[in-house]
Amino acid sequence: MGRHSCCYKQKLRKGLWSPEEDEKLIKHITKFGHGCWSSVPKLAGLERCGKSCRLRWINYLRPDLKRGTFSQQEEKLIIELHAVLGNKWSQIAAQLPGRTDNEIKNLWNSSIKKKLRQRGIDPNTHKPLSEVIDDHKAPSASIEKNSQDSYNLEEKPQRNAVVTSYPLIHNSPPPTHEFFLNRFLPTHETNNSPPTGLLPFSYTQQQQQQTQPESADLFFNTDSNPLLSAPPRNQNNWGRSSSNNNDSNGGFFGYHPWVTSDGIKSQNQIHGLEGEQDFSKWNDQYLPFFMGKSSIDSKPDVGFGVNQELYHGQQSVDTYNKHIQRITTSYGQFS
DNA sequence: AATGCGGACAACCGCCTCATC
DNA sequence: TGATGAGGCGGTTGTCCGCAT
Numbered sequence: 001m002g003r004h005s006c007c008y009k010q011k012l013r014k015g016l017w018s019p020e021e022d023e024k025l026i027k028h029i030t031k032f033g034h035g036c037w038s039s040v041p042k043l044a045g046l047e048r049c050g051k052s053c054r055l056r057w058i059n060y061l062r063p064d065l066k067r068g069t070f071s072q073q074e075e076k077l078i079i080e081l082h083a084v085l086g087n088k089w090s091q092i093a094a095q096l097p098g099r100t101d102n103e104i105k106n107l108w109n110s111s112i113k114k115k116l117r118q119r120g121i122d123p124n125t126h127k128p129l130s131e132v133i134d135d136h137k138a139p140s141a142s143i144e145k146n147s148q149d150s151y152n153l154e155e156k157p158q159r160n161a162v163v164t165s166y167p168l169i170h171n172s173p174p175p176t177h178e179f180f181l182n183r184f185l186p187t188h189e190t191n192n193s194p195p196t197g198l199l200p201f202s203y204t205q206q207q208q209q210q211t212q213p214e215s216a217d218l219f220f221n222t223d224s225n226p227l228l229s230a231p232p233r234n235q236n237n238w239g240r241s242s243s244n245n246n247d248s249n250g251g252f253f254g255y256h257p258w259v260t261s262d263g264i265k266s267q268n269q270i271h272g273l274e275g276e277q278d279f280s281k282w283n284d285q286y287l288p289f290f291m292g293k294s295s296i297d298s299k300p301d302v303g304f305g306v307n308q309e310l311y312h313g314q315q316s317v318d319t320y321n322k323h324i325q326r327i328t329t330s331y332g333q334f335s
Numbered sequence: 336a337a338t339g340c341g342g343a344c345a346a347c348c349g350c351c352t353c354a355t356c
Numbered sequence: 357t358g359a360t361g362a363g364g365c366g367g368t369t370g371t372c373c374g375c376a377t
Contacts, residue, residue, distance in 0.1 A: 016345070016371075038362065054363075055346070090365060105366075106344055 013047045017056055021046055025053055026061055059102045066098025070107055078104055079112060083126040 013021075028044035034057065038050035046053060070078075074096055081092045089101035089108075096104065113123040120129050 014347075036362075050362080051364095052346075058364095059345075087366065101365075102345080109367095110341095110343055 012041075012049050012052075014052075017060075021048070022056070022061060025057060029057060029061075055102075059100045064098055065100065070099075074099070075107070075112060078108065079116070079126075082108065082123075 017025075024044050024046055025040070028040065032043070034040055034054070036050075037054045040046070040050055040053045041048045044053070048056075077096065078092060081095055085091050087105075089105045093099050093101040093104050108123075116123045116126075117129070121127070122129050
Protein backbone atom coordinates (compact mmCIF):
# COMPACT_ATOMS: atom_id res chain seq x y z
CA MET A 1 0.00 0.00 0.00
CA GLY A 2 2.80 2.41 0.59
CA ARG A 3 2.74 5.60 2.50
CA HIS A 4 -0.28 7.57 3.47
CA SER A 5 -0.87 10.56 1.31
CA CYS A 6 -0.60 12.78 4.35
CA CYS A 7 2.98 11.72 4.80
CA TYR A 8 3.93 13.38 1.53
CA LYS A 9 2.54 16.71 2.54
CA GLN A 10 5.00 19.31 3.51
CA LYS A 11 4.86 21.69 6.44
CA LEU A 12 3.46 19.07 8.75
CA ARG A 13 4.90 19.14 12.19
CA LYS A 14 6.63 16.09 13.57
CA GLY A 15 8.03 15.16 16.90
CA LEU A 16 6.73 15.87 20.35
CA TRP A 17 3.38 17.49 20.81
CA SER A 18 3.15 20.86 22.49
CA PRO A 19 0.57 21.57 25.19
CA GLU A 20 -1.14 23.94 22.76
CA GLU A 21 -1.49 21.19 20.19
CA ASP A 22 -2.82 18.83 22.81
CA GLU A 23 -5.36 21.39 23.85
CA LYS A 24 -6.53 21.92 20.30
CA LEU A 25 -6.92 18.21 19.72
CA ILE A 26 -8.75 17.63 22.99
CA LYS A 27 -11.08 20.53 22.37
CA HIS A 28 -11.87 19.37 18.90
CA ILE A 29 -12.47 15.74 19.75
CA THR A 30 -14.49 16.35 22.87
CA LYS A 31 -16.67 18.70 20.89
CA PHE A 32 -17.03 16.90 17.59
CA GLY A 33 -15.54 13.46 17.99
CA HIS A 34 -12.75 12.46 15.70
CA GLY A 35 -14.85 11.34 12.74
CA CYS A 36 -12.43 10.79 9.91
CA TRP A 37 -8.98 11.14 11.37
CA SER A 38 -7.56 12.56 8.19
CA SER A 39 -9.87 15.53 8.52
CA VAL A 40 -9.09 16.15 12.17
CA PRO A 41 -5.90 18.19 11.73
CA LYS A 42 -7.56 20.65 9.41
CA LEU A 43 -10.69 21.00 11.50
CA ALA A 44 -8.72 21.26 14.72
CA GLY A 45 -6.21 23.71 13.29
CA LEU A 46 -3.25 21.43 13.64
CA GLU A 47 -0.28 21.04 11.35
CA ARG A 48 -0.12 17.33 11.87
CA CYS A 49 -1.17 14.35 9.82
CA GLY A 50 -4.32 12.53 10.85
CA LYS A 51 -2.40 9.50 11.82
CA SER A 52 -0.30 11.47 14.23
CA CYS A 53 -3.46 12.95 15.77
CA ARG A 54 -4.99 9.52 16.13
CA LEU A 55 -1.90 8.16 17.82
CA ARG A 56 -1.61 11.10 20.14
CA TRP A 57 -5.23 10.74 21.20
CA ILE A 58 -5.18 6.99 21.61
CA ASN A 59 -1.88 6.75 23.43
CA TYR A 60 -1.89 9.89 25.48
CA LEU A 61 -4.95 12.11 25.53
CA ARG A 62 -7.85 9.68 25.91
CA PRO A 63 -9.60 10.34 29.20
CA ASP A 64 -9.81 6.67 30.13
CA LEU A 65 -6.09 6.08 30.25
CA LYS A 66 -4.73 4.93 33.54
CA ARG A 67 -1.06 5.87 33.20
CA GLY A 68 1.38 5.45 36.01
CA THR A 69 3.52 2.45 36.70
CA PHE A 70 2.29 -1.03 36.06
CA SER A 71 1.34 -3.10 39.04
CA GLN A 72 2.89 -6.49 39.59
CA GLN A 73 -0.47 -8.06 38.78
CA GLU A 74 -0.58 -6.22 35.50
CA GLU A 75 2.92 -7.33 34.62
CA LYS A 76 2.05 -10.92 35.37
CA LEU A 77 -1.04 -10.69 33.26
CA ILE A 78 0.92 -9.22 30.39
CA ILE A 79 3.36 -12.09 30.54
CA GLU A 80 0.60 -14.65 30.70
CA LEU A 81 -1.22 -13.10 27.78
CA HIS A 82 2.00 -12.79 25.84
CA ALA A 83 2.59 -16.49 26.29
CA VAL A 84 -0.71 -17.11 24.55
CA LEU A 85 -0.98 -14.24 22.11
CA GLY A 86 2.62 -13.40 21.34
CA ASN A 87 3.34 -9.85 20.24
CA LYS A 88 -0.32 -9.03 19.73
CA TRP A 89 -0.04 -5.90 21.79
CA SER A 90 -3.43 -4.55 20.94
CA GLN A 91 -5.09 -7.78 22.01
CA ILE A 92 -3.08 -7.81 25.21
CA ALA A 93 -3.95 -4.19 25.85
CA ALA A 94 -7.62 -5.01 25.43
CA GLN A 95 -7.39 -7.06 28.61
CA LEU A 96 -5.71 -4.33 30.63
CA PRO A 97 -8.10 -1.52 31.44
CA GLY A 98 -6.68 1.90 30.72
CA ARG A 99 -3.49 0.65 29.16
CA THR A 100 -2.45 1.13 25.55
CA ASP A 101 -0.74 -1.29 23.26
CA ASN A 102 2.14 1.13 22.91
CA GLU A 103 2.56 1.37 26.65
CA ILE A 104 2.55 -2.40 27.04
CA LYS A 105 4.92 -2.85 24.13
CA ASN A 106 7.33 -0.38 25.68
CA LEU A 107 7.11 -2.08 29.03
CA TRP A 108 7.77 -5.43 27.44
CA ASN A 109 10.76 -4.28 25.45
CA SER A 110 12.33 -2.14 28.12
CA SER A 111 11.62 -4.05 31.27
CA ILE A 112 9.82 -7.37 31.22
CA LYS A 113 12.06 -8.96 28.61
CA LYS A 114 15.06 -8.26 30.72
CA LYS A 115 13.46 -9.48 33.90
CA LEU A 116 12.44 -12.73 32.28
CA ARG A 117 15.91 -13.32 30.95
CA GLN A 118 17.30 -12.66 34.41
CA ARG A 119 15.02 -15.36 35.65
CA GLY A 120 16.24 -17.69 32.95
CA ILE A 121 13.10 -17.53 30.86
CA ASP A 122 13.20 -16.90 27.17
CA PRO A 123 10.80 -14.00 26.56
CA ASN A 124 9.91 -15.22 23.10
CA THR A 125 9.07 -18.81 23.85
CA HIS A 126 8.38 -18.49 27.58
CA LYS A 127 10.47 -21.57 28.09
CA PRO A 128 13.53 -21.87 30.23
CA LEU A 129 16.53 -20.59 28.34
CA SER A 130 18.23 -23.94 28.73
CA GLU A 131 15.47 -25.51 26.68
CA VAL A 132 15.65 -22.85 24.03
CA ILE A 133 19.35 -23.50 23.63
CA ASP A 134 18.75 -27.20 23.26
CA ASP A 135 15.42 -27.03 21.59
CA HIS A 136 15.38 -30.64 20.56
CA LYS A 137 15.03 -31.78 24.11
CA ALA A 138 11.52 -32.27 25.35
CA PRO A 139 10.66 -30.66 28.65
CA SER A 140 12.65 -32.79 30.95
CA ALA A 141 12.05 -34.32 34.30
CA SER A 142 14.30 -31.69 35.73
CA ILE A 143 11.44 -29.28 35.49
CA GLU A 144 10.21 -28.80 38.95
CA LYS A 145 6.48 -28.87 39.03
CA ASN A 146 5.91 -27.00 42.22
CA SER A 147 7.47 -23.77 41.22
CA GLN A 148 4.24 -21.90 40.77
CA ASP A 149 5.51 -18.41 40.44
CA SER A 150 8.44 -18.02 38.17
CA TYR A 151 6.64 -14.97 36.79
CA ASN A 152 6.85 -13.21 40.08
CA LEU A 153 9.06 -10.42 38.89
CA GLU A 154 9.22 -8.84 42.26
CA GLU A 155 11.52 -11.54 43.50
CA LYS A 156 15.07 -11.13 42.45
CA PRO A 157 16.61 -14.18 40.85
CA GLN A 158 18.88 -16.07 43.13
CA ARG A 159 22.47 -16.37 42.18
CA ASN A 160 23.12 -19.67 40.47
CA ALA A 161 19.45 -20.43 40.60
CA VAL A 162 18.45 -23.19 38.27
CA VAL A 163 15.35 -22.44 36.32
CA THR A 164 13.19 -25.34 37.09
CA SER A 165 9.73 -24.53 36.00
CA TYR A 166 7.62 -24.11 33.00
CA PRO A 167 6.37 -20.64 33.65
CA LEU A 168 2.77 -21.21 32.74
CA ILE A 169 2.14 -24.77 31.92
CA HIS A 170 3.54 -26.85 34.66
CA ASN A 171 2.25 -30.36 34.65
CA SER A 172 -0.79 -29.73 32.53
CA PRO A 173 -1.30 -29.74 28.83
CA PRO A 174 -1.52 -26.36 27.19
CA PRO A 175 -4.95 -24.82 27.38
CA THR A 176 -7.16 -25.69 24.51
CA HIS A 177 -8.57 -23.27 22.00
CA GLU A 178 -11.95 -23.89 23.52
CA PHE A 179 -10.71 -22.90 26.91
CA PHE A 180 -9.27 -19.69 25.63
CA LEU A 181 -12.32 -18.89 23.59
CA ASN A 182 -14.49 -19.40 26.60
CA ARG A 183 -12.45 -16.83 28.38
CA PHE A 184 -12.90 -14.27 25.67
CA LEU A 185 -16.36 -14.83 24.36
CA PRO A 186 -19.34 -12.99 25.72
CA THR A 187 -21.80 -15.08 27.59
CA HIS A 188 -24.64 -14.72 25.16
CA GLU A 189 -22.97 -16.48 22.31
CA THR A 190 -25.37 -19.36 22.26
CA ASN A 191 -28.55 -17.38 22.00
CA ASN A 192 -29.87 -14.39 20.18
CA SER A 193 -29.74 -11.90 22.96
CA PRO A 194 -27.89 -8.68 22.23
CA PRO A 195 -24.17 -8.72 22.68
CA THR A 196 -22.73 -7.34 25.83
CA GLY A 197 -19.47 -6.58 24.15
CA LEU A 198 -16.31 -8.48 24.59
CA LEU A 199 -15.81 -7.87 28.23
CA PRO A 200 -12.57 -9.05 29.70
CA PHE A 201 -13.08 -12.74 30.10
CA SER A 202 -16.71 -13.67 30.06
CA TYR A 203 -18.40 -14.45 33.27
CA THR A 204 -21.55 -16.20 34.23
CA GLN A 205 -22.73 -17.43 37.57
CA GLN A 206 -22.85 -20.91 36.17
CA GLN A 207 -19.24 -20.72 35.25
CA GLN A 208 -18.39 -19.54 38.67
CA GLN A 209 -20.08 -22.54 40.17
CA GLN A 210 -18.36 -24.95 37.88
CA THR A 211 -15.06 -26.42 38.73
CA GLN A 212 -12.46 -24.86 36.55
CA PRO A 213 -10.32 -27.18 34.53
CA GLU A 214 -6.83 -27.57 35.83
CA SER A 215 -5.29 -25.67 33.00
CA ALA A 216 -7.60 -22.79 33.64
CA ASP A 217 -6.48 -22.59 37.22
CA LEU A 218 -2.92 -22.52 36.16
CA PHE A 219 -3.50 -20.07 33.43
CA PHE A 220 -5.84 -17.58 34.94
CA ASN A 221 -5.80 -18.06 38.60
CA THR A 222 -8.67 -15.85 39.57
CA ASP A 223 -7.76 -16.08 43.21
CA SER A 224 -4.43 -14.50 42.70
CA ASN A 225 -5.24 -12.36 39.73
CA PRO A 226 -7.77 -9.66 40.50
CA LEU A 227 -7.90 -8.59 36.90
CA LEU A 228 -9.47 -11.90 36.13
CA SER A 229 -11.62 -12.18 39.16
CA ALA A 230 -15.31 -12.61 38.70
CA PRO A 231 -17.57 -10.18 40.50
CA PRO A 232 -19.36 -11.39 43.58
CA ARG A 233 -22.64 -13.11 42.96
CA ASN A 234 -25.67 -10.84 42.62
CA GLN A 235 -23.50 -7.85 42.05
CA ASN A 236 -24.70 -6.00 39.03
CA ASN A 237 -21.51 -4.49 37.84
CA TRP A 238 -18.01 -5.51 37.08
CA GLY A 239 -15.99 -4.74 40.13
CA ARG A 240 -13.29 -2.24 39.70
CA SER A 241 -10.19 -4.23 39.29
CA SER A 242 -7.86 -4.08 42.20
CA SER A 243 -5.10 -3.16 39.84
CA ASN A 244 -6.68 0.24 39.91
CA ASN A 245 -5.84 0.70 43.52
CA ASN A 246 -3.80 3.73 42.82
CA ASP A 247 -6.20 5.15 40.37
CA SER A 248 -8.82 7.28 41.98
CA ASN A 249 -10.74 7.61 38.76
CA GLY A 250 -10.94 3.92 38.15
CA GLY A 251 -10.58 4.10 34.40
CA PHE A 252 -13.27 3.73 31.84
CA PHE A 253 -12.74 0.08 31.23
CA GLY A 254 -12.13 -0.71 34.84
CA TYR A 255 -15.75 -1.33 35.50
CA HIS A 256 -18.93 -1.29 33.57
CA PRO A 257 -21.93 -0.19 35.57
CA TRP A 258 -24.24 -0.51 32.60
CA VAL A 259 -23.47 -4.11 31.96
CA THR A 260 -25.05 -6.79 34.02
CA SER A 261 -24.53 -10.48 33.88
CA ASP A 262 -27.91 -10.58 32.17
CA GLY A 263 -27.25 -8.01 29.53
CA ILE A 264 -27.44 -4.29 29.19
CA LYS A 265 -28.84 -1.62 31.40
CA SER A 266 -31.28 0.87 30.00
CA GLN A 267 -30.14 4.30 28.98
CA ASN A 268 -31.87 5.69 32.05
CA GLN A 269 -29.97 3.30 34.19
CA ILE A 270 -26.81 4.26 32.41
CA HIS A 271 -27.34 7.94 32.95
CA GLY A 272 -28.69 7.45 36.43
CA LEU A 273 -25.61 5.46 37.19
CA GLU A 274 -26.98 4.31 40.45
CA GLY A 275 -24.57 6.08 42.66
CA GLU A 276 -21.50 5.61 40.54
CA GLN A 277 -20.27 9.10 41.10
CA ASP A 278 -16.86 8.71 39.59
CA PHE A 279 -18.33 7.52 36.39
CA SER A 280 -21.06 10.12 36.50
CA LYS A 281 -18.50 12.88 36.45
CA TRP A 282 -16.74 11.29 33.57
CA ASN A 283 -20.01 10.62 31.88
CA ASP A 284 -21.07 14.24 31.67
CA GLN A 285 -17.99 15.19 29.81
CA TYR A 286 -17.18 12.25 27.66
CA LEU A 287 -20.00 9.78 27.34
CA PRO A 288 -21.63 11.38 24.31
CA PHE A 289 -18.36 11.19 22.56
CA PHE A 290 -17.64 7.63 23.54
CA MET A 291 -21.09 6.65 22.42
CA GLY A 292 -20.00 7.62 18.96
CA LYS A 293 -22.40 10.55 18.73
CA SER A 294 -20.05 12.49 16.61
CA SER A 295 -21.55 15.37 14.76
CA ILE A 296 -19.10 14.77 11.98
CA ASP A 297 -19.50 11.11 11.45
CA SER A 298 -22.40 9.05 12.61
CA LYS A 299 -20.50 5.83 12.26
CA PRO A 300 -19.60 4.22 15.52
CA ASP A 301 -16.22 5.26 16.69
CA VAL A 302 -13.53 2.74 16.74
CA GLY A 303 -10.51 2.58 18.89
CA PHE A 304 -12.04 2.89 22.33
CA GLY A 305 -12.50 -0.77 22.98
CA VAL A 306 -15.42 -2.87 22.06
CA ASN A 307 -17.59 -2.07 25.03
CA GLN A 308 -18.89 1.07 23.43
CA GLU A 309 -20.52 -1.17 20.86
CA LEU A 310 -23.24 -1.67 23.37
CA TYR A 311 -24.86 1.40 21.97
CA HIS A 312 -24.84 0.68 18.33
CA GLY A 313 -27.63 -1.72 17.57
CA GLN A 314 -27.22 -3.76 14.43
CA GLN A 315 -23.83 -2.29 13.81
CA SER A 316 -22.67 -3.55 17.15
CA VAL A 317 -23.84 -7.01 16.19
CA ASP A 318 -21.89 -6.79 12.97
CA THR A 319 -18.80 -5.63 14.73
CA TYR A 320 -19.30 -8.27 17.34
CA ASN A 321 -19.48 -10.90 14.62
CA LYS A 322 -16.25 -9.56 13.26
CA HIS A 323 -14.62 -10.01 16.63
CA ILE A 324 -15.87 -13.54 16.79
CA GLN A 325 -14.56 -14.18 13.32
CA ARG A 326 -11.19 -12.74 14.24
CA ILE A 327 -10.95 -14.84 17.35
CA THR A 328 -12.09 -17.90 15.48
CA THR A 329 -9.43 -17.29 12.89
CA SER A 330 -6.82 -17.03 15.57
CA TYR A 331 -7.87 -19.86 17.79
CA GLY A 332 -9.84 -22.18 15.61
CA GLN A 333 -13.50 -22.90 15.24
CA PHE A 334 -15.58 -23.50 18.31
CA SER A 335 -18.79 -25.36 18.60
C1' DA B 336 30.73 20.34 36.21
C1' DA B 337 30.96 17.47 32.19
C1' DT B 338 30.17 13.32 30.06
C1' DG B 339 28.41 8.82 29.07
C1' DC B 340 25.03 5.41 29.73
C1' DG B 341 20.74 3.22 30.24
C1' DG B 342 15.78 3.25 31.21
C1' DA B 343 11.33 4.95 30.13
C1' DC B 344 8.36 6.73 27.15
C1' DA B 345 6.62 9.19 22.97
C1' DA B 346 6.29 9.18 18.25
C1' DC B 347 7.27 7.70 13.59
C1' DC B 348 7.56 4.25 9.83
C1' DG B 349 6.06 0.75 6.99
C1' DC B 350 3.03 -2.74 6.19
C1' DC B 351 -1.52 -5.01 6.33
C1' DT B 352 -6.52 -5.22 6.14
C1' DC B 353 -10.76 -3.52 4.95
C1' DA B 354 -14.21 -0.51 2.91
C1' DT B 355 -15.44 2.14 -0.89
C1' DC B 356 -15.59 3.54 -5.53
C1' DT C 357 -12.29 -6.57 -9.95
C1' DG C 358 -8.62 -3.60 -9.25
C1' DA C 359 -7.28 0.97 -7.35
C1' DT C 360 -7.32 3.87 -3.62
C1' DG C 361 -7.81 5.81 0.96
C1' DA C 362 -8.13 5.23 5.83
C1' DG C 363 -7.55 2.85 10.12
C1' DG C 364 -4.91 -0.24 12.72
C1' DC C 365 -0.88 -2.69 14.22
C1' DG C 366 3.89 -4.03 15.36
C1' DG C 367 8.64 -2.73 14.93
C1' DT C 368 11.81 0.75 15.43
C1' DT C 369 13.78 5.15 16.42
C1' DG C 370 14.09 9.50 18.87
C1' DT C 371 14.04 12.16 23.03
C1' DC C 372 14.25 13.14 27.73
C1' DC C 373 15.96 12.44 32.20
C1' DG C 374 18.24 10.45 36.12
C1' DC C 375 22.30 8.38 37.64
C1' DA C 376 27.09 6.94 37.79
C1' DT C 377 31.71 8.01 36.77
